[in-house]
Amino acid sequence: MSFTVAVDGPAAAGKGTISRAVAAHFGFAHLDTGLLYRAVGARMLAGEKPIAAAEALLPEDLERPELRTAEVAQAASKVAVIAEVRAALVDFQRAFARRAGGAVLDGRDIGTVICPRAQAKLFVTASAEVRATRRLKELLAAGHPTTLAEVLEDVKARDARDMNRSEAPLKPAQDAVQIDTSALSIEEAVEMAIAAIEARR
Numbered sequence: 001m002s003f004t005v006a007v008d009g010p011a012a013a014g015k016g017t018i019s020r021a022v023a024a025h026f027g028f029a030h031l032d033t034g035l036l037y038r039a040v041g042a043r044m045l046a047g048e049k050p051i052a053a054a055e056a057l058l059p060e061d062l063e064r065p066e067l068r069t070a071e072v073a074q075a076a077s078k079v080a081v082i083a084e085v086r087a088a089l090v091d092f093q094r095a096f097a098r099r100a101g102g103a104v105l106d107g108r109d110i111g112t113v114i115c116p117r118a119q120a121k122l123f124v125t126a127s128a129e130v131r132a133t134r135r136l137k138e139l140l141a142a143g144h145p146t147t148l149a150e151v152l153e154d155v156k157a158r159d160a161r162d163m164n165r166s167e168a169p170l171k172p173a174q175d176a177v178q179i180d181t182s183a184l185s186i187e188e189a190v191e192m193a194i195a196a197i198e199a200r201r
Contacts, residue, residue, distance in 0.1 A: 002101070006121045006122070008122070008124070011158055013125045013181055018186075019104045031106075032107075038067040040057060045071065077161050097115045124179050125179070132152035
């Protein structure tokens with residue numbers, strides 16, 4: 001029997017960390033759908049047309065080390081506004097969501113577009129300043145020199161693109177439980193997520 005958990009939210013809000021912890025807690029499979037768009041973005045940066053890249057995406061594309069760079073993140077946000085790219089990746093995501101044993105998918109339109117009938121939906125958010133500080137630490141730790149001002153500008157630009165795109169804009173599903181992680185520890189945020197999912201089981 002399948003049980004789908006949809007986790008949405010902006011960049012660096014903590015949805016990936018929460019999703020992985022939730023999946024481990026319940027024994028569900030986990031898919032970071034943002035990696036699909038990052039993989040398409042990486043292929044676009046390598047010279048491919050975005051739609052062709054999405055249609056030809058391979059599982060091994062999700063393992064490429066450069067997917068976590070700021071350049072690829074911006075490319076992912078740009079290809080994600082293309083309707084044909086989103087359409088090419090929908091079937092992959094929906095098939096994953098239906099797998100037996102349960103699935104957790106995190107992204108930006110899981111609860112609203114990809115899995116509108118998901119049994120549990122979360123919307124994980126945090127202030128832009130908190131998210132930029134988190135992302136800065138990640139980038140510096142990965143050896144990508146940058147500044148807080150630059151990262152904050154990137155975060156705000158990405159938010160604007162994600163929230164204002166015509167195709168599947170970033171917004172909470174009406175029945176999503178919202179979790180603001182700005183002042184929460186990882187443990188506190190995960191506890192809230194698990195409690196919200198337990199309430200839907």
